[in-house]
Amino acid sequence: MKNIVVLVSGGGTNLQALIDAEKSGIIKGGRITCVISSNPSAYALERAKNNDIPTRVIPRREYSDSVSYSKAVLAALNEEKADLVVLAGFMTILDECVTNEYAYKIINVHPALIPSFCGEGYYGLKVHEAALAYGVKVSGATIHFVNEKADAGAIILQGVVDVQNGDTPEILQKRIMENVEWKLLPKAVSLFCQDRIEITDGRAYIK
Numbered sequence: 001m002k003n004i005v006v007l008v009s010g011g012g013t014n015l016q017a018l019i020d021a022e023k024s025g026i027i028k029g030g031r032i033t034c035v036i037s038s039n040p041s042a043y044a045l046e047r048a049k050n051n052d053i054p055t056r057v058i059p060r061r062e063y064s065d066s067v068s069y070s071k072a073v074l075a076a077l078n079e080e081k082a083d084l085v086v087l088a089g090f091m092t093i094l095d096e097c098v099t100n101e102y103a104y105k106i107i108n109v110h111p112a113l114i115p116s117f118c119g120e121g122y123y124g125l126k127v128h129e130a131a132l133a134y135g136v137k138v139s140g141a142t143i144h145f146v147n148e149k150a151d152a153g154a155i156i157l158q159g160v161v162d163v164q165n166g167d168t169p170e171i172l173q174k175r176i177m178e179n180v181e182w183k184l185l186p187k188a189v190s191l192f193c194q195d196r197i198e199i200t201d202g203r204a205y206i207k
C-alpha cells in the first residue's frame with residue numbers, strides 16, 4: 001500500500017473526492033495517511049478529521065520565503081514516508097528542493113486545460129476569470145506531475161467541459177470540479193498507486 005499525503009489550502013472538495021474514492025474502493029494500492037495544510041483555517045482540515053486522517057498544519061505565513069517553507073514541507077513529507085504527494089487545491093508553489101526529491105511523485109490538479117491559463121498567478125477562480133475573459137468555448141482540468149516550473153510537469157489526464165453563455169467564474173468552476181476534477185484526480189491517484197503511469201522522454205503514458 002502506498003502512503004498518500006495530500007496538501008491542501010482551502011475548502012478541500014478535491015480532498016473529499018479522494019476520501020470518498022478511497023472508501024468506495026476506486027483508489028487501488030494506496031491510502032491517504034496524512035493531510036497537510038498551508039492554511040490553519042482550511043475547511044479541508046475538518047474533512048480530514050471527520051474521516052480520522054491525521055493532519056498537520058505548516059502555515060505559509062510563518063515562513064519568509066518559498067525555500068524555507070518548502071524545506072519544512074519536505075521534512076514533513078519525509079517523516080510521513082510519503083510515496084505519493086497530491087496537491088489538492090494547494091495554493092503555494094513548492095521550491096525545487098521538494099520537486100527534485102519527489103520527482104514524478106507529486107500530482108497536482110489544475111482547473112484549466114494546460115498549457116492554457118496556467119503558471120504563476122493562475123489559481124482558483126482567477127483561472128476561470130481568465131478563461132471567460134478570453135472567450136474560450138471549452139475549458140476543463142489537468143492532472144499533472146509537478147516539476148520545478150509552475151504547472152509545467154508531465155500531463156497525466158485531462159477532461160473537458162463546454163463553456164456556456166452567461167457563465168460566471170463560479171459557475172464554470174463548479175462545472176469543471178463536478179465533471180472533471182473530482183473524477184480524474186482519484187483516477188490518476190489510483191493509476192499511480194498501481195504503477196500504471198510510465199514516463200518516457202518526460203511525457204506520461206497510462207499502461
Ligand code: GAR
Pocket residue numbers: 009010011012013014015044088089090091109110111122123124127173177181
Ligand atoms: C480547485 O478548483 C483546484 O483545481 C484549484 O483550486 C480549487 C481548490 O478547490 N487549484 C489551483 O488553482 C492550483 N493552482 P478545493 O479546495 O475545493 O479542492
